[in-house]
Amino acid sequence: MAALQALAGPAVVLDGSLRVRGSTGGVRDLLGFDVVEGVSLPSLLCGSGPKRPVAEAMAAGTPVQAVLPWPGPDAQGRALRVRSMPIGKSKKDGWVVLLEVVPDEDASDAVLFHGMWTRDAKMKRLFKVVERAAADDVPVLVRGETGSGKELVAQALHALSPRAAGPFRAINCAALPANLLESELFGHARGAFTGAHKDTPGHFQLASGGTLFLDEIAEMPLDLQAKLLRVLEAGAVIPVGGRAPVPVDVRIVSATHRALRQEVESGRFRADLMYRLRVIPLFLPPLRERRGDVPLLVEKVVEELNRGRRRRVDSVSPAAMLAMERYAWPGNVRELRNVLAYAYVIGEGTTLELTDLPPEIADADRPAQEVTPEPWTAASVHDPEAARIARALERARGNREQAARLLGMSRVTLWRRMRELGVASARA
Ligand SMILES: Nc1ncnc2c1ncn2[C@@H]1O[C@H](COP(=O)(O)OP(=O)(O)OP(=O)(O)O)[C@@H](O)[C@H]1O
Ligand SMILES: [Mg+2]
Numbered sequence: 001m002a003a004l005q006a007l008a009g010p011a012v013v014l015d016g017s018l019r020v021r022g023s024t025g026g027v028r029d030l031l032g033f034d035v036v037e038g039v040s041l042p043s044l045l046c047g048s049g050p051k052r053p054v055a056e057a058m059a060a061g062t063p064v065q066a067v068l069p070w071p072g073p074d075a076q077g078r079a080l081r082v083r084s085m086p087i088g089k090s091k092k093d094g095w096v097v098l099l100e101v102v103p104d105e106d107a108s109d110a111v112l113f114h115g116m117w118t119r120d121a122k123m124k125r126l127f128k129v130v131e132r133a134a135a136d137d138v139p140v141l142v143r144g145e146t147g148s149g150k151e152l153v154a155q156a157l158h159a160l161s162p163r164a165a166g167p168f169r170a171i172n173c174a175a176l177p178a179n180l181l182e183s184e185l186f187g188h189a190r191g192a193f194t195g196a197h198k199d200t201p202g203h204f205q206l207a208s209g210g211t212l213f214l215d216e217i218a219e220m221p222l223d224l225q226a227k228l229l230r231v232l233e234a235g236a237v238i239p240v241g242g243r244a245p246v247p248v249d250v251r252i253v254s255a256t257h258r259a260l261r262q263e264v265e266s267g268r269f270r271a272d273l274m275y276r277l278r279v280i281p282l283f284l285p286p287l288r289e290r291r292g293d294v295p296l297l298v299e300k301v302v303e304e305l306n307r308g309r310r311r312r313v314d315s316v317s318p319a320a321m322l323a324m325e326r327y328a329w330p331g332n333v334r335e336l337r338n339v340l341a342y343a344y345v346i347g348e349g350t351t352l353e354l355t356d357l358p359p360e361i362a363d364a365d366r367p368a369q370e371v372t373p374e375p376w377t378a379a380s381v382h383d384p385e386a387a388r389i390a391r392a393l394e395r396a397r398g399n400r401e402q403a404a405r406l407l408g409m410s411r412v413t414l415w416r417r418m419r420e421l422g423v424a425s426a427r428a
Helices: 002-006 025-031 041-046 053-059 121-135 150-159 178-186 222-234 260-265 271-277 293-307 318-326 332-346 378-382 384-395 400-407 411-421
Strands: 011-014 020-023 064-069 078-086 095-103 111-113 116-118 140-143 168-172 211-215 251-256 280-283
Touching: 011 025, 020 025, 025 095, 041 053, 053 064, 053 078, 111 121, 116 121, 116 150, 116 293, 121 150, 121 280, 140 150, 150 168, 150 211, 150 251, 168 178, 178 222, 222 271, 260 271, 293 318, 293 332, 318 332, 332 400, 384 400, 384 411, 400 411
Parallel strands: 140 251, 140 280, 168 211, 211 251
Antiparallel strands: 011 020, 011 095, 064 078, 078 095, 111 116
């Protein structure tokens, strides 16, 4: 212990079972509480949260250096750096653990904005723009990959706007055939078509006083784009089969996974409509471009799933976390949620293991030649997305609903991507 006191900073000595055998005076000053002899240091410092890589590494006998959330109640933006070294040759001989205060860049950084967790700087800047854009009635176009949070952004824009007390209505322009989409949007008059027994308001009228969210706007057929443009210019809709224009009072938020400018260049989208809708363009970065969010989202989703009480997960194994941090997440946050829900069902016990994860994540580290690509179509051999879709369909035994869930995309998106990649005909 004398040698220990001679050490420069706060330090704790542990026995082979990671229980406290002694500590320097500095420890109490640093932590603000006594580290009592006999307690387990990993439990004291790491608690029982889902992230316990230090505890696991020490249990395995590996020296570690890590920054942990502040163990006491009053963090004040501080975190704790620990460095542990085995005293002897074997981990049974015990450990010296050095403690040091560092500013907590992680925990203080995590923010929750209208259902969206992040610690990423790009996302935080986006939230600021959302806050400012919400105040005005200007049209916003949200661009982002599937599952990246476009609908949450649209809802945030509504909730923060002066229209918050009004309705929020969403319509997916990719999900309906053109004629149905038109009457859904603009409504129809009695007798407009067979089965139109009475005047029926469309989304423009139903969203009156609130926000209309036009999802997958790039998929809207050109002739309907022309009609939409007229409505936006006139501030009134003419229901299908109707005559009199009905004034509309909506704030338009639209979303797409495509680059609208490219759609304009290739003639699939009207330039004048693009300029109307895209007064404020917002870009949601895909999850793989904000990998720092992966552990945060894993932690938050695990907490949510724990509340469901089907199983209690206290920790995520370092291998599982690493695999998830490395994975490309084509289905973004939705896919991450689905993967964890899957792992919850597949695994058991209090630790989420690498083997609980779906194969495309657990096996990602395997060398490429071991992964047998599906001999789906010529396209699939070269296109990684086609191969992934093929694998998901295979795992779901051809059930598209389930395959879409595994990929973290909607059934509509899956169907569209299958068509675009030319994998649809192979099984349809
Ligand atoms: N930052 C985040 N934190 C927590 N949950 C999130 C976050 N971003 C998205 N989600 C969740 O992920 C799922 C997908 O989000 P959302 O529906 O907004 O995506 P989207 O971009 O509209 O997807 P799609 O293009 O497929 O319609 C939802 O369950 C949402 O709650
Ligand atoms: Mg959406």
